[in-house]
Amino acid sequence: MIQVRPLIATLQAVFFSAALLLSGCGQSAPTPAPTDAAQQTAEAPATAKGAAATTQPTGDSQKQTRLYKDFMNREVEIPAHAERVIFIGNTAGDLLALGVKPVGLNMIDAKPTVFGDELQGVEDVGHPGDPEKMLALNPDLIILGVNIEEERLQVFSKIAPTVAFDKYRPVKERLLTLGDILDRQPEAKAWIADYEKQTEQFWSNMQAQGQVKPNETASVFIFYDGGKSLYALGTQGLSSSLYHEKGFKPTGAIQKMLDNGVSFEEFSKERLGEVAGADDFVVHPFSPVLQKLQTLYSTRHPDNDPGGMRERILFHELLELIFAAKRNADTRLSPELAVEQTRAFLHTHFQEPITVEQLASLAHLPRWQYSHLFKSLTGQKPLDYLTDLRIRRAKELLLYSDDRLYEIADQVGFKDQYYFNRRFRQATGVTPRQFIRMQQERLSYRDATGRKIALPPAPERIVMIGDAPGELLALGVSPVGINKANSSGILYQEQLFGVADIGHPVDWEKIAELQPDLILLGFCEDEELIRKLSRITPIVTYNKYAPLYQRFRTIATIVGRQQLAEEWIATHEQKLNALKRHLPLPNREETASSFICQDGKLFVMAGKGLLSTLYGSGMVNAQANIRKLIAQHVAFAEVTPEQLPLFAGDRVYLIQSANDSQTRQQLERTAQWSNLPAVQNGQAYLIDDKWNYDDPITKQYLLDELPVLLGQTS
Missing domain, CATH: 3.40.50 (Rossmann fold)
Incomplete structure (x- = not known):
């Protein structure tokens, strides 16, 4: 056995993929019709059970259509030679074996496959098919290999002729059926002959x-x-x-x-x-x-x-x-596989009282070895993993059921409502009732572009585009993908270990492979970009140039962690106030400004960057023209060397970008720089660009470095 x-x-699906692959060995184009002998070898039932054995041409030949009776005994007028096919089902390899590449596919049913590169450029139409996405592809035929309700079938039929086939039939019968639908009978018979x-x-x-x-x-x-x-x-x-x-x-x-x-x-x-x-x-x-x-x-x-x-x-x-x-093979399972089976056990028995000893016994392992293996495989201790399962299920019940708290606590495995409240708050930062209220507000969220978005209740696989992920990390959320070009100089590189790089500009296929449940986009007016991303998963835009606290609260609302954001802001304010009391501050009449050289250009920083938080705290005064930029909600502005005196404060911080030291050195040799009062008075400071990131984690580190960065000990 x-x-x-x-x-x-997944072995059975991958094994079949290999069979499909082998049949195409040496073929880069549709297979020619086999010889008579090969045709005899390939004899099999002409169609799948319930499908018509014949089709009939219709009307004007210029229309190039024909009648086809499908698996559901529906007579459908289909194109004689379909060119833009949407396929919904889990046997996409059937089409590829016939030399047909669909324009749309429900990608969730196309995994795992070994022919993923053959699906490049194929749009994901979702499961069981998003009519809007399908309509945009302008198909001339839709093929269904899934059970689908009549109402949705009628919707699909309005987009393009829609036929159903029995995906559960043996592969030979499926190929002959699809060969009939797609007018690829010779290719189907040739594949079968070669495979046999x-x-x-x-x-x-x-x-x-x-x-x-x-x-x-x-x-x-x-x-x-x-x-x-x-x-x-x-x-x-x-x-x-x-x-x-x-x-x-x-x-x-x-x-x-x-x-x-x-x-x-x-x-x-x-x-x-x-x-x-x-x-x-x-x-x-x-x-x-x-x-x-x-x-x-x-x-x-x-x-x-x-x-x-x-x-x-x-x-x-x-x-x-x-x-x-x-x-x-030994009939005894390996320790790793035994632990994996107990993890599956947790997913179906999390509502029951469970101990580590019980799990170790199921795996036939000593407790110490079981706990070590479990953490190495999952990254969590067994009981922490169990608690996460219970909390995730509790979130679903809180949002989508009318059950009372004590009933939900019992259903997910907590001994009473009070213990459930305590563990829920430990895990999420809010009580169950607060969670319900916040999620109700989030479910009809309007993003930075004014679009109304239905947010997922508890996103866990987030892709962040356009900014460093410090806000997410500060909220205890590790993204699955970021464009690392925007995070090359951050202080917390070690926290990005294992996070995928989606490239810059972004690689759509990499994002799709990560299977995100939410994409965060740092504000974008490119509707085409948003449309493309929306095909993968819900996408929410936010203004990455907004002040730190505003931006942090926005992201916290999107991911459902508002309470954690408020706690961080309160703690940060307390530390700022403590520093103001104990740190010798510059003369209260003094002003400060910061500049950065990047991509051959000079920028003055205003509402974002090194000094942005300090401006608002009263620890540092913004130069007059920078105050105007901040009032206009400007994050930064390009300036010329000749405009330096218009923005230079009594203290000047020049941020050195690792990728543009040449521009900085050229600036330092100009008369405009040398004649600045701050330079002549020894109050110009060269600062590493790692301090110019405007996220909560960088700001937290910044508090420890303020004495040096403010020039007190420089």
């Missing part, structure tokens, strides 16, 4: 090597819902590749599934003996299999590999890697 555990449940030929060769080799015994049975299982539901695979997935005249044989129960065309069927663990094969092996770890698949796909179509010989060798190595696990 091949047992696919939760950690490797290579499958025959593979199993002959496996028999010759003694890897498969005569009449040896095998079964494939997948666990769902954290191991609560057990399904045996029939006509789909890995099992469809295992059962062959020269390969493994299905058990009696599996054979019944195959005879009845059943893709998968749930079995209780008590009935496991009915469907289990003669062998029991676990493919673990999964990474070597995935690496072999990726190597296979990345080396396809080489010019120096006529006939795809190298690809066939790699494919055989892949299958042998899978079957080698059967001969060598």
Whole structure:
């Protein structure tokens, strides 16, 4: 029996992806029609169950349409040769095998695949399909491989002709059905013939090597819902590749599934003996299999590999890697996999009383080893992980149910309402009631561009574009992606370890791969940019040039952490006031200004940067013209060397940018700089640009450096 555990449940999908890939070895264009012999080999039912066996041309030939009766017995007028196809379902590889690249796809069903680069440029239309996004793609055909309510089907049909097919049929039947829909019958038959030929060769080799015994049975299982539901695979997935005249044989129960065309069927663990094969092996770890698949796909179509010989060798190595696990695997799970299974257990039993000792016992590990492995795999202690699960579920119930607090506490595993209140506040910074009130305000949030946004209740995977992520980090939120060019000089680089760089300008595909639930954009009037980002996930703009406290409160509201922001601001104000009492300040009549050289230009800093917080605190006076800029809500302004005297205060701070030291040095050699009173009086200071970032973390560090930066000890 091949047992696919939760950690490797993607094996069946990836295995099929490899089969699709192999069929295209050596082909960079749609496959030509096979020979008569190949056609005979490829004989299979003409269409999937419930679909019409024929189509009929209609009306004027210039319209190039035809009638097609689909899986749902609907007669649809479809284009004779569709060119802009939207595909909704989890078998996108079917289209690629036919040489058809869709213009739109529900990407959540396209993962994991080894042909991701083939999907570059394909738009994500969401699940189960966003009509607005689909309409924008101007499709001429929509193909559905998912169950969908009649109302949504009617909406899709108004966008373009929409046909349904049975995605649960065996791959050969699916390809023939899609070949019929897309007028790609020769390509479908050629793929099937090539695949059967290579499958025959593979199993002959496996028999010759003694890897498969005569009449040896095998079964494939997948666990769902954290191991609560057990399904045996029939006509789909890995099992469809295992059962062959020269390969493994299905058990009696599996054979019944195959005879009845059943893709998968749930079995209780008590009935496991009915469907289990003669062998029991676990493919673990999964990474070597995935690496072999990726190597296979990345080396396809080489010019120096006529006939795809190298690809066939790699494919055989892949299958042998899978079957080698059967001969060598110990029936005892590895410690890492055992811990992973307890994590799945937590997701389905978090409402029950659970101890670390109980979890360690389930994993058959000593408590100390279990706790160490769990933290290394998840980054959290077991009970902290459990608390997070309970808090996340509690947030959902608080927002979307009418249950009382004591009922929610009981449902998520807290012993009483008071303990629930305490742990919730520890985790979120607010009480459950405060959380409800704040979320109700957030659910109809209007961003910096005036757009009304439905914010996710508790975003966890945030991409931040256009500014350093200090606000998020100060709120206890680590973004999954940032454009690191905007954070190259920050003081807290170590906190960005593991955060993906989305590039500058941003790389849409990298953002999509991160699967964010929210994108923060530091104010943008480019509607096209916002439209593109909105296809990935909800996007919220904010004014990154706003004063620190205003900007911090805005971001805190967006991510639902207002209380933490207010606590930080109060603490920061207290420290500023303490410094004012104890720090020898410059003459109260003195003024100060700061400048930075960047990209060959000179800028005066106003409402943002090194001195912005100090201006408002009364610790430093802004020069008169800088005060005017601040009153106009200007963050910074470009000036010429000739304008320096108009903005220079009694003290001048010149910020040295790491990427433009040449411009600074040229400025320092000018007469305009040398003649400034601050320079002549020894009150001009060279400051590292790391202090010019205007975020909470930098400002916190700045308080410790003020004596030096204000020139008291310079």
